[in-house]
Amino acid sequence: MSTPSFPVDPAHAAPTSVSADAAPVSSAPDPARSSPHPPVLVASDLDRTLIYSAAALQLSMPDAQAPRLLCVEVYESRPLSYLTETAAGLLALLARNAVFVPTTTRTREQYGRVRLPGPPPAYAICANGGHLLVNGVSDRSWHDQVIRRLGDECAPLGEIRAHLLATADPAWLLKERIAEDLFAYLVVDRALLPEGWVKELAEWAEPRGWAVSLQGRKIYAVPRPLTKSAAMREVARRTGAGRTLAAGDSLLDADLLLAADRAWRPGHGELADAGWNAPHVESVAATGVAAGEQILRNLIRAAAPALA
Numbered sequence: 001m002s003t004p005s006f007p008v009d010p011a012h013a014a015p016t017s018v019s020a021d022a023a024p025v026s027s028a029p030d031p032a033r034s035s036p037h038p039p040v041l042v043a044s045d046l047d048r049t050l051i052y053s054a055a056a057l058q059l060s061m062p063d064a065q066a067p068r069l070l071c072v073e074v075y076e077s078r079p080l081s082y083l084t085e086t087a088a089g090l091l092a093l094l095a096r097n098a099v100f101v102p103t104t105t106r107t108r109e110q111y112g113r114v115r116l117p118g119p120p121p122a123y124a125i126c127a128n129g130g131h132l133l134v135n136g137v138s139d140r141s142w143h144d145q146v147i148r149r150l151g152d153e154c155a156p157l158g159e160i161r162a163h164l165l166a167t168a169d170p171a172w173l174l175k176e177r178i179a180e181d182l183f184a185y186l187v188v189d190r191a192l193l194p195e196g197w198v199k200e201l202a203e204w205a206e207p208r209g210w211a212v213s214l215q216g217r218k219i220y221a222v223p224r225p226l227t228k229s230a231a232m233r234e235v236a237r238r239t240g241a242g243r244t245l246a247a248g249d250s251l252l253d254a255d256l257l258l259a260a261d262r263a264w265r266p267g268h269g270e271l272a273d274a275g276w277n278a279p280h281v282e283s284v285a286a287t288g289v290a291a292g293e294q295i296l297r298n299l300i301r302a303a304a305p306a307l308a
Helices: 085-097 108-112 140-153 159-165 197-208 228-241 251-259 289-303
Strands: 040-044 069-075 078-084 099-102 124-125 131-134 172-178 184-189 210-215 218-223 243-247 262-265 282-285
Touching: 040 289, 069 085, 078 282, 078 289, 085 099, 085 218, 108 124, 108 131, 108 159, 124 228, 131 140, 131 228, 131 243, 159 172, 159 184, 159 197, 197 210, 197 218, 197 282, 210 251, 228 243, 228 251, 243 251, 243 289, 262 289
Parallel strands: 040 099, 040 243, 099 124, 243 262, 262 282
Antiparallel strands: 069 078, 124 131, 172 184, 184 218, 210 218
């Protein structure tokens, strides 16, 4: 099934380097304080970029040759998300030598279940940029700024939700959720989802200032000004980052990848399926959990060449 295009706000479309004049505000350890050079900021999506559910692992090799896996998320007392043990070591190395910023569409509660290797990130971006966590706490001034912009530029969430519920068929709709009072998503049975339904939804949402993304079993409706790239720029400003690197797999990551100085995407996901590319965005050949490992190697080479 084809996925809808996800145009990017031109204000977020150009790679940027950020001035090193801004001082870090976090009390957590920051690479900027231990190096005479401006730090490198790495903003990476989590699900299907660095961490993977059992269904997304894509372990095509014989069982005896499969990589050892580390569980990094438990939900309802069951293991949910993994990365390879090699990737875990690479992520810890990266986090010690760059400003690593988990950047996710997950809510704060969903992000809180993830236990990543390495030092706790001083910054994290949740709800697709709606919440900027500083040492685990949402920055109120950032969130208030986001809410004001959404109110000025987009149709209200209630209108979008009502349309979703009115047009979705209970035959294939499994769940309907509101995330952080910012956006909505549906969990669907992909086998029963009608051809063209997502495209029709995207065409309806576009003039109302909303965008649509199909990721696995989830259909997201997200306000266009709610972007990961805007939050990444704010973290870069606060840390005085000299360069920004990014990684992601979905159409909701496109603005993030475009805003970074260099970026990577895996060989699977919405961006790969759509053949999406940009001059400074590299695609890795691997798919599934192996892609996460390859992306981390590339991030380390770019952020800390001496360690590669």
